[in-house]
Each structure stands twice: as structure tokens, then as C-alpha cells.
Amino acid sequence: MPGAFHSLLPLKPSPKRKSKRHRTRKPKRHLAGAGDPSFHLKSSASASSRDIGCLVEPLGNLFLVSTPRANLRDAGLGALRPLPDDLLLDVLGLLPSRDLAALSVCSKAFYVVSAHDPLWRALVLDELGGGFDFAGSWRATYYISAPSGGRGGHHLIPPRALKIRGFYSDYLFQSWLCANMEMRHEWLARDNIERRRGISVEQFIAEVEEPNRPVLLEGCIDGWPALQKWSREYLLEISEGKEFAVGPVSMTLDRYFRYADNVQEERPLYLFDSKFAEKVPEMGRDYDVPVYFREDLFSALGEERPDYRWVIIGPAGSGSSFHVDPNSTSAWNAIIKGSKKWVMFPPEVVPPGVHPSADGAEVTSPVSIMEWFMNFYGACKTWEKRPIECVCRAGEVVFVPNGWWHLVINLEESIAITQNYVSRRNLLNVLDFLKKPNASELVSGTKDRVNLHDKFRGAIEAAHPGMINQLQLEAQQKVAARKKKASFWDSAADARSRGFKFSF
Numbered sequence: 342m343p344g345a346f347h348s349l350l351p352l353k354p355s356p357k358r359k360s361k362r363h364r365t366r367k368p369k370r371h372l373a374g375a376g377d378p379s380f381h382l383k384s385s386a387s388a389s390s391r392d393i394g395c396l397v398e399p400l401g402n403l404f405l406v407s408t409p410r411a412n413l414r415d416a417g418l419g420a421l422r423p424l425p426d427d428l429l430l431d432v433l434g435l436l437p438s439r440d441l442a443a444l445s446v447c448s449k450a451f452y453v454v455s456a457h458d459p460l461w462r463a464l465v466l467d468e469l470g471g472g473f474d475f476a477g478s479w480r481a482t483y484y485i486s487a488p489s490g491g492r493g494g495h496h497l498i499p500p501r502a503l504k505i506r507g508f509y510s511d512y513l514f515q516s517w518l519c520a521n522m523e524m525r526h527e528w529l530a531r532d533n534i535e536r537r538r539g540i541s542v543e544q545f546i547a548e549v550e551e552p553n554r555p556v557l558l559e560g561c562i563d564g565w566p567a568l569q570k571w572s573r574e575y576l577l578e579i580s581e582g583k584e585f586a587v588g589p590v591s592m593t594l595d596r597y598f599r600y601a602d603n604v605q606e607e608r609p610l611y612l613f614d615s616k617f618a619e620k621v622p623e624m625g626r627d628y629d630v631p632v633y634f635r636e637d638l639f640s641a642l643g644e645e646r647p648d649y650r651w652v653i654i655g656p657a658g659s660g661s662s663f664h665v666d667p668n669s670t671s672a673w674n675a676i677i678k679g680s681k682k683w684v685m686f687p688p689e690v691v692p693p694g695v696h697p698s699a700d701g702a703e704v705t706s707p708v709s710i711m712e713w714f715m716n717f718y719g720a721c722k723t724w725e726k727r728p729i730e731c732v733c734r735a736g737e738v739v740f741v742p743n744g745w746w747h748l749v750i751n752l753e754e755s756i757a758i759t760q761n762y763v764s765r766r767n768l769l770n771v772l773d774f775l776k777k778p779n780a781s782e783l784v785s786g787t788k789d790r791v792n793l794h795d796k797f798r799g800a801i802e803a804a805h806p807g808m809i810n811q812l813q814l815e816a817q818q819k820v821a822a823r824k825k826k827a828s829f830w831d832s833a834a835d836a837r838s839r840g841f842k843f844s845f
């Protein structure tokens with residue numbers, strides 16, 4: 342059982358830039374009080390500890406043991422002992438597999454830290470790309486897939502599993518816990534998104550898109566062949582031999598599904614591919630854009646448009662940590678199989694635990710989605726502006742308005758299609774965004790980030806002459822109307838202070 346989580350430690354090298362998300366800065370591990378420390382482990386939870394035969398305990402447990410003892414961690418790390426765990430793992434992350442394997446037989450402490458599975462994950466992905474067969478843990482995968490020791494060709498002998506007790510580390514414990522615990526009921530219970538069924542396009546524009554509010558749309562993809570057809574077997578058949586983008590590597594679907602079936606890690610690899618319809622045209626034919634999102638002004642850029650559609654596949658626990666969608670676009674996300682928990686904050690409310698840089702180019706957030714729930718979800722309860730939340734299921738579509746922060750976690754294996762788009766309602770926002778002085782940092786999904794503004798503006802002027810001027814005029818009129826309304830209220834308030842009374 343966990344004891345108190347009481348320290349706050351930074352962690353880990355950042356993941357690579359993803360085309361659809363904000364660039365993520367070195368994420369932070371937050372080991373702050375988890376509120377109610379009770380949790381339920383997944384039924385498969387013991388697998389990762391069984392692999393190394395060791396149970397890492399939270400540091401607080403050291404103070405609860407009846408007979409005082411030393412932390413095994415401190416006894417066997419030699420000169421590396423003063424390093425905090427995150428830094429220690431950063432250092433070990435610089436080692437080739439041969440050295441990491443050699444370290445693991447130096448002491449019990451090194452046996453434990455060098456078995457930290459994300460270290461082996463980085464080695465597998467770096468050396469084998471997507472060409473691995475997942476063997477239950479990344480370390481086992483490495484030993485099986487690179488029997489000659491990977492780079493350098495040194496023969497690696499898998500270490501014997503040792504039974505080790507008395508190693509206390511909040512960092513390692515929390516990493517294990519986040520990989521192995523179930524989502525709590527209270528994290529899933531709140532569902533306050535507006536649900537709409539059968540609304541007209543005009544209603545959608547006036548009541549949802551104009552006010553830039555999230556909404557869950559029911560029934561608008563009922564006709565998609567994908568809903569009936571996209572079983573694993575069907576997808577495997579139509580995509581045979583094709584590789585999809587999965588984190589930093591590409592993989593065939595059969596390898597990915599084998600990984601997804603056996604994985605138990607804090608941040609499972611997520612299949613997020615923007616070229617799926619080009620690679621597998623049948624997939625592109627099995628869905629069409631819901632009627633509300635058909636105006637897509639980026640299409641004026643033709644081949645030069647930024648990436649705009651993705652197939653997303655992931656096991657339970659995979660997902661997208663807090664980000665705002667690229668290039669100030671809005672998006673829709675349609676679930677074909679499975680279910681996802683969404684948490685969304687309006688543009689002016691930065692989610693707790695999330696720290697965007699001043700220029701908006703980078704975001705620091707907790708190491709994993711589970712960690713966010715464990716350490717920050719509770720904080721929202723007392724916020725005046727609480728997030729919009731829901732669980733979205735197969736056949737439903739979430740509209741993500743531009744600028745909204747969102748976090749998504751798959752509650753079971755899920756398959757979804759998402760598209761980002763620019764309609765008349767956010768064209769001016771997008772143009773402003775593309776014109777920012779640090780556009781080369783901010784713009785994503787395209788090679789030519791610097792000139793995208795001019796190209797897009799030119800394409801819109803050619804395809805829709807007068808549209809930009811018209812929208813600017815309307816925007817000015819809206820501002821003027823708002824000011825007028827404000828000044829009426831101001832004067833009314835002034836009048837009230839002089840004794841004026843409303844009669845309604």
C-alpha cells in the first residue's frame with residue numbers, strides 16, 4: 342500500500358514534437374498528495390513487477406516499517422546516490438543497452454533502476470523502430486528482438502529475476518502505479534457536456550460554433566460504413582503491409598495490436614496517422630465528414646494544406662495529454678470503436694498542472710494522463726470555471742472549439758477519426774495565428790511554416806474573393822455593437838447611482 346506522496350520532483354526528457362499537438366517541454370513528475378490515496382489496480386497489474394521480481398514502494402512506507410531500516414536505493418548507487426531519481430534515470434537513459442545490462446548486476450539498487458522499463462522502451466524504439474514484437478515488457482522485448490545486444494553486437498544475457506524488497510522511491514512507484522491503476526469512478530462520473538441530436542447546420546453554427554462551445558453530437562455519423570466494418574480483422578486485411586505512425590516510429594497494424602494487447606505502461610504508444618487515407622484508400626471511403634464541418638477553408642491550399650485528418654487507435658490508458666489544437670483550428674473527433682473520457686477547459690483557463698511558455702510554443706505538463714488525474718483533477722472541483730467533461734462512445738462525435746485545452750484518455754481500446762478544419766467562423770483567428778512573429782515555432786503539420794500565412798491568405802482571396810474583408814467588417818461591427826451594449830449598461834449603472842430605476 343502506498344504511504345504519503347510528499348515530494349515534488351521534476352522528470353524526464355520530453356517526447357518528440359507531434360504534428361498535431363503543442364510541443365511538450367520536459368514533463369514534470371508530480372508526487373504531491375493524491376488526496377484520497379485509495380486505488381484499484383488492474384487485474385493484470387502485477388506483470389511489470391513480476392518481470393523484475395521487485396516491488397518498489399513509495400518513500401513514505403520507509404517511515405512506517407516497524408523495524409527501522411535503510412533504503413536499498415541508497416546502499417547501492419555509489420557516486421550516483423545523490424542524484425534525484427529523475428536525473429538518475431536521465432543519466433541511465435544515455436547508456437547503450439550493453440552498459441545498462443552491465444549495471445543491472447552491479448548492485449541490487451542498480452538492478453532495480455536499470456530495469457525501469459521506459460529506459461528499454463527508448464532503446465527498442467531507437468534501435469528497432471517499429472519492427473519489434475512486444476514481449477510483455479520493453480526490457481524483455483529488447484532481449485528477444487536484439488539477441489546480439491543491439492548496436493555494438495555484444496551478446497546480452499537476460500538477468501535472473503531477483504526477489505528484492507526494501508527499495509523505496511516515489512518516482513518509480515508512481516510510474517508503476519500510473520501504469521497499473523484503474524481510472525477512478527469519480528474521474529469518470531462528471532458529464533456536463535451539452536449533447537445535441539439532429540440539429541440543423543444553421544443551429545450548429547449559431548448555437549455551437551459561433552459561441553465556440555464544445556458539444557457532443559449524437560447520431561450524425563450513423564451512416565458511416567466504418568461503424569459496422571472496422572473490426573480488427575477487417576483493418577488488418579485492408580492495411581496489410583502498410584505502416585502507420587505510432588509515436589516516433591511506424592508500425593504495421595498487426596504488430597501494433599500485439600503490442601496493445603500486452604502493454605501495461607504509463608504512456609502507451611498511440612497510433613496517430615495523418616496519411617491513413619492515402620495509404621489505405623478503403624479507410625478514407627468508410628467515413629465522410631459530418632454535415633456540420635463541410636466548410637474547410639484550408640482545402641484552398643491544395644497539396645500545401647497542413648495535416649488535417651488522423652486515424653487514432655490506442656489501448657485503454659492511451660490518449661492525448663492537455664493541448665490546444667494546432668494553428669488555431671477547430672476539430673471534430675468521431676469514435677468508431679471504444680470510448681474516451683474528455684476534459685476540456687476554455688482558452689482563457691489554463692488547466693491545473695499545465696504550464697504553457699509565454700510565447701505559447703511549448704507546454705509543460707505532468708508525465709502522464711493518469712498522473713494528471715491523480716494529482717490535479719481534484720483541484721478543478723473548487724475552480725469557478727470547471728471543465729467540460731464527458732465520456733464519448735462509439736457513434737458519437739465531440740466538437741472541439743478552437744483554442745480549447747483538452748485531455749483525452751481511452752477507457753478501452755478505441756478507434757477514432759479526427760479532423761481539424763477552418764470555417765468562416767474561425768478564419769480570422771487562424772490567419773492571425775499564422776502571422777505571429779514566432780510562426781515558425783507555432784505552426785505545425787506543414788513544411789513551410791513561415792510562409793503559410795501569405796499562402797493561405799492568397800489562396801482564400803483567389804477562391805473566395807472578398808471573404809476576408811467581409812469577415813473583418815463583420816468582426817468590427819460585432820466589436821462596436823459590444824462596446825455600444827457595454828456603454829449602455831455603463832450609463833445605466835451611472836444613472837442608477839444617480840437614482841435611476843429600471844422598470845423591468
Ligand SMILES: O=C(O)CCC(=O)C(=O)O
Pocket residue numbers: 361653660661666672674681747749750757759
Ligand atoms: O486522443 C484522442 O482521441 C484526442 C485527439 C486529440 O485531442 C486531437 O486530435 O487533438
